[in-house]
Structures are given as structure tokens and as C-alpha cells.
Amino acid sequence: MDTDSLTRFLKALAPARREEVQQLPRERQEDMAAAWEKRLADDVSLLTLSELDPHTAESRAAEDVAEESL
Numbered sequence: 001m002d003t004d005s006l007t008r009f010l011k012a013l014a015p016a017r018r019e020e021v022q023q024l025p026r027e028r029q030e031d032m033a034a035a036w037e038k039r040l041a042d043d044v045s046l047l048t049l050s051e052l053d054p055h056t057a058e059s060r061a062a063e064d065v066a067e068e069s070l
Contacts, residue, residue, distance in 0.1 A: 009033035012055075012062035021066055028069075036065045 006029055010018050021029055039061040040046055046057045 005037050006030055006033040008058070009036045009062055009065075012036070012058040013066060014059075014063065017063065017066050020070060032065050032069050035069070036062050039065060 009032065010021065010029075013021060021032065024032075040058065043061065046061055
């Protein structure tokens with residue numbers, strides 16, 4: 001299991017979006033990964049989903065962060 005939040009964030013993204021994010025500077029990617037971690041921790045709807053389907057919750061949060069940041 002990866003513990004690096006950037007690696008986990010990138011894995012949670014859809015392949016096309018992952019490629020897009022990987023083109024950004026490393027610092028920007030790390031900021032997005034931090035925002036993703038915060039969203040996973042703070043979004044009540046994702047908290048419930050993460051108990052039922054952790055992968056889907058991570059993917060949804062990652063796509064939301066990428067959409068807002070790109």
C-alpha cells in the first residue's frame with residue numbers, strides 16, 4: 001500500500017486526468033494531493049462512501065480536486 005499522498009492521489013485519477021496532472025510542476029501536484037487528502041477527511045458525503053467503497057471515494061475526491069485545479 002502506498003503511503004505517499006501524491007502517489008495515491010495520482011493512482012486515484014482516471015488515466016487521462018493523471019497524465020494531465022503529471023505534466024504540472026511537482027509542487028503543484030503536491031498541493032493538489034494535499035487538497036485531495038483534506039477533501040477525503042472533511043467531506044461528509046465522502047466519509048460515508050469511503051466506508052462502503054474506499055476506491056470510489058478516493059477517485060471522486062481526486063477528480064473533484066483536479067477539476068477545480070486545472
